[in-house]
Amino acid sequence: MKKEQVPQHKDMFGEQRAACYAVDDGGNYVIAPTAGWEPSNFANRQAWEVIREEVELTLENIHAGKASPLALHMVMNQLDPGLLSSYTGIGRFKVRSHLKVRGFVKMSSDDAKKYADFFKIPVEVLAIVPDKVELPGETRD
Amino acid sequence: MKLEFRHRQSAHCESGVTANLLRNAGFEITEAMVFGLGAGINYAYLPMVRVNRLPLIAYRSMPGAIFKRVTRSLKVTTSMTKFKDPASAREALDLQLERGVPVGLQVGIYWLPFMPPALRFHFNSHNMVVYGKEDDEYLVSDPTMEGPATIASVDLDRARFAEGPLAPRGKMYTLTSVPKNPDLPPLLRKSIKSVCNAMLRAPLPFVGVKGIRFFARRMANWPKKLGEKHASYHLGHTIRMQEEIGTGGGGFRFVYAAFLQEAAPLMGIAELSEVSRLMTEAGDSWRNFAATSARVCKGRSDLERPYEELKSMLMEIADQEEAAFRRLLKCV
Incomplete structure (x- = not known):
């Protein structure tokens, strides 16, 4: 790739620029900053679309009483029950039950605090299901 | 406290950290040279390893392999420690900083607040350097970023103890002694040979140029499968x-390609510049493949059988790389 061809398609990095290797007029390699490249910007947007789909599905399940609000926090942070269990130190089996409404309402205050601390939210917010969820990959400048 | 540490941006975290640590210990070396000496390039399609539930495709050697190979071949001594809990990990980090030693850390990228949020996915093999602590914040040189950054100690704890595949378990590493003026050419020859062997003669079907062809055939089947x-x-x-x-x-x-260009005068082999050009062409072909792939995903390609077309692009890349690495093997 030639230095003057290094793409500057600003999208997801914000003001950050990444290092790209390219050749200058003399054929020598230089490190050239890139603000982004549309094909990989597209691939990043697509990865966020997958997360968005999962968030929407989880919201549906919550409204249908098939999942608890904890499930939303989990998918918003791109986690699965196994990871959530290792991060919070709450057993896998218990995490799975907390992801259902019945287990969620019976959650001990100790466990609730562990989840809240991990997600960096107040305990009361754990049970709140927002109407709209915003994901970091969807905000553009 | 804040140690004297020159931050330099690089493309890749592991070779960038290795180069920055060496330079700050008085050993001038570029990222490209670290990448080449570390035998960093490769290709592996590992569908059995999942990343975000999708198959792993690696264009480089295993995480940690570059640092290991570079420090070993330069006879740089290092220390590497993992920890059971964040408290002892933090204590050990602070102790090194107090001694004036910049520290390399393996971290989970998802938990780094200074990363552009849109790029935060769970990936546990990220590397960066911590070179100071002010109040409750650590000073960070993340080589993939333009400039230095800071991170609150609670956030750093979490990044160091990210869970999941390749969990860092607080891993930290330092250089303990760096010899002066090693005889580079024989070391480079060894690394180049090792890379050629991995690309041309890997015993596994999903590694090297064979791996590219294996992947091409699998990929062509994706729409059906x-x-x-x-x-x-x-x-x-x-x-x-x-x-x-x-x-x-x-x-x-x-x-x-940048490495080969730099190695040519060092090793006194002019042909390496020619192979560097071939490697640049291979890179251009990969870029072309990515651009066409994105068009296919967007449904904007006018190709009749897009995945078959992509497959033949990859087959050509495999041939291109096979020719380049064969020539490389011959000229060292």
């Missing part, structure tokens, strides 16, 4: 692995 939508997700993921995970563009091929 996964359906259009998931085939598109897989293809998009392929683009990200190749272009977005700190590869410097073209799945590390440009970084390796």
Whole structure:
């Protein structure tokens, strides 16, 4: 790739620029900053679309009483029950039950605090299901 | 306290950290040279290892292999420690900083607040340097970022103890002694041979140029096997692995081309510049493949059988790389 061809398609990095290797007029390699490249910007947007789909599905399940609000926090942070269990130190089996409404309402205050601390939210917010969820990959400048 | 540490941006975290640590210990070396000496380039399609539930495609050697190979071959002594809990990990880090030693850390990228939020996915093999602590914040030189950053100690704890595949377990590493003026050419020859062997003679079907062909055949089957939508997700993921995970563009091929160009006068082998040009061409072909893939995903390609077309592009890349690495093997 030639230095003057290094793409500057600003999208997801914000003001950050990444290092790209390219050749200058003399054929020598230089490190050239890139603000982004549309094909990989597209691939990043697509990865966020997958997360968005999962968030929407989880919201549906919550409204249908098939999942608890904890499930939303989990998918918003791109986690699965196994990871959530290792991060919070709450057993896998218990995490799975907390992801259902019945287990969620019976959650001990100790466990609730562990989840809240991990997600960096107040305990009361754990049970709140927002109407709209915003994901970091969807905000553009 | 704040140690004297020159930050330099690089394409790739591990070779960038290794180069920055060496330079700050008085050993001038570029990222490209670290990448080449560390035998960093490779290709591996590992569908049994999942990243975000999608197959792993690597354009480089195993995480940690570059640092290990470079320090061993330069006879740099290092210390590496893992920890059971964040408290002892933090204590050990602070102790090194007090002694005036910059520290390399393995971290989970998802938990780094200074990363652009849109790039925060769970990936546990990120590397960066901590070179100071002010109040409750650590001073960070993350080589993939333009400048230094800071991170609150609670956030750093979490990044160091990220869970999941390749969990860092607080891993920290330092250079303990760095010899002066090593005889580079024989070391470079060894690394180049090792890379050629991995690319041309890997005993596994999914590694090296054979791996590219293996992947090409698998990929051509995606629409039939996964359906259009998931085939598109897989293809998009392929683009990200190749272009977005700190590869410097073209799945590390440009970084390796830069290395070969730098190695040519050092080793006194003019032909290396020619192979560097071939490697640049291979990188350009990979970029072309990514651009076409993105068009296919968007449904904007006018190709009749897009995945078959992509497959033949990859087959050509495999031939291109096979020729380049064969020539490379001959000239060292």
